Amino acid sequence: MVEEILEVLVPRAGEIAIDCTLGYGGHARALLERIQPGGKLIGLDVDPLELPRTEERVRAAGFGLETFVAHRSNFAGLLQVLAKEQVAGADMILADLGVSSMQLDNPVRGFTYKEPGPLDMRMNPARGEPASQFLAHITEAKLTRLLEENADEPHARVIALALKKQPIATTQALCRVIREAIAVVRPHSPKEEMETSVRRTFQALRIAVNDEFSALENFLRNLPQCLNPGGRIAVLTFHSGEDRRVKKAFQAGLREGVYSAIADEVVRASAEELRANPRAASAKLRWAVFR
Numbered sequence: 067m068v069e070e071i072l073e074v075l076v077p078r079a080g081e082i083a084i085d086c087t088l089g090y091g092g093h094a095r096a097l098l099e100r101i102q103p104g105g106k107l108i109g110l111d112v113d114p115l116e117l118p119r120t121e122e123r124v125r126a127a128g129f130g131l132e133t134f135v136a137h138r139s140n141f142a143g144l145l146q147v148l149a150k151e152q153v154a155g156a157d158m159i160l161a162d163l164g165v166s167s168m169q170l171d172n173p174v175r176g177f178t179y180k181e182p183g184p185l186d187m188r189m190n191p192a193r194g195e196p197a198s199q200f201l202a203h204i205t206e207a208k209l210t211r212l213l214e215e216n217a218d219e220p221h222a223r224v225i226a227l228a229l230k231k232q233p234i235a236t237t238q239a240l241c242r243v244i245r246e247a248i249a250v251v252r253p254h255s256p257k258e259e260m261e262t263s264v265r266r267t268f269q270a271l272r273i274a275v276n277d278e279f280s281a282l283e284n285f286l287r288n289l290p291q292c293l294n295p296g297g298r299i300a301v302l303t304f305h306s307g308e309d310r311r312v313k314k315a316f317q318a319g320l321r322e323g324v325y326s327a328i329a330d331e332v333v334r335a336s337a338e339e340l341r342a343n344p345r346a347a348s349a350k351l352r353w354a355v356f357r
Contacts (some may be wrong), residue, residue, distance in 0.1 A: 067302060067349055068096050070333050071160060074300045074353040080104035081157035084292070086141035086285070087111060089166035090210040091120040091141065097160070108151055109136045110144065110245050112189045116168045142284035144292050155294035158291070162302040164349070173237070179268050182238045187272045197271045198235050206230045216270035216279075216307055221263055224251050240259050240267070269305060282308060286315040293356035300353045309350050316354045 071093060077083060077100035085094040088111040098107050109124075111117045120134045137147045140331055141161055148156070169177050169189075175188035176197065185198040204212070206226050213222035230245035235241050244264050275280060289299060304307040309332065319325040333353075335346035 067095060067331075067335050067339065067346060067351055069339075070335070070351055071300055071302070072096060072100065074333065074351065075160065077101050077105075082155075082294075083107045083152060084144070084156045084159045085109045086144060086159060086161040087163065088117065088120050088136065089162060089164075090116075090168055091124050091188040093160055093162060094134070095126060095127055095129075096129075096200045097158070098134060099125070104178065106157070107134050108136065108153065110139045110141055110146065110147060111136070112138065112140045113166070114138055114157050114192060116166065116192060118169075119183045138181050138256075140281050142281040142288075144285060145288050151354065156292055156297055157294050158298045158300075159289070159292060160271065160302075162266050163278075163282070163308050163347075164302065166204040172353075176237055176270065177268070179237055179241050179264050182236060183234055185234060185240055187268075187275045189276045194275065198233070199273065201229055201277055210268045212274055213267060213270045214231050217266035218306055219263060219266045219270065221248055221251065221350060223244075224248065225263065225267055237268075240264075260270060273307070279307065280310065286300055287317075288310065290319070290356060295356065297356040298353065299327060299356070302353070304348050309352070312352050315342045316352060319354060323357060328352070 077097050077233065080103070081099060081101045081103065083097045083101055083108060085097065088094055088109040094107055094109050097320055101107065111120065115139050115148050117136060124134055135151065139147050165177055169175050173181035174185035178181050183194070186196040188194050188196060188258050209226040209229065210222045213219040213225060219225065224247050225244055234243060244315055245260050248260050248263055299313045316325060316328040320328050329352045334350035335349055339346050
């Protein structure tokens with residue numbers, strides 16, 4: 067949704083931009099091109115494996131240290147990053163909360179249910195515990211609530227019960243157990259419905275393993291301290307739990323006079339982009355303007 071993001075953020079030459087989730091670097095490069103001459107982009111990403119590669123790509127596109135700096139940090143640590151850069155505030159901030167294509171396309175990371183791999187799912191493989199260990203110690207009741215709250219999964223209890231009956235070490239095993247559990251309670255369930263439950267379960271576990279909701283709430287709480295007057299913020303979410311949190315934070319900010327304007331409705335991907343990138347189907351873009 068590059069064009070939609072650019073339309074919302076309105077980047078101008080000489081401005082300071084922040085990309086809180088660098089990922090592959092596509093959004094960062096698009097912003098960098100539009101804030102020159104004189105502009106600077108600060109990029110954040112928690113992934114220690116992909117960040118150096120993304121920085122290399124951005125440098126190869128012609129952006130030196132004076133225009134682009136990268137920090138290995140979760141977006142919840144944005145205030146600390148700004149302090150390190152001695153930047154009082156940004157003119158625009160972008161947070162794309164989706165899993166990057168590099169992570170999804172690398173089965174070793176355990177994010178995708180389409181390829182076999184270890185059940186890991188950590189954004190930073192050097193910290194925390196993989197999803198396989200998380201599943202081993204969480205209780206069935208807590209796992210049920212997690213599937214309901216993180217993914218709106220209607221078969222949460224059935225899936226949780228099945229996942230707690232045996233160790234789950236690989237993405238293939240996770241998919242198999244989910245499909246078998248749903249086949250028992252809904253033997254004539256369409257394949258699409260079953261695969262949706264698989265996708266939702268992967269999503270719920272990834273959110274929990276990386277403590278994504280807590281990071282998002284910290285980020286939203288700190289946003290007003292990170293923006294210059296008139297600064298713009300755009301947040302791209304991919305499921306209802308994220309979108310609810312962003313919507314409520316922006317609405318509260320508008321009521322309290324923190325923001326002068328917010329999105330009335332979510333912005334969605336165009337039909338043209340959906341044809342080129344089916345992953346954008348669930349994307350929801352919300353924006354706000356700092357007073």
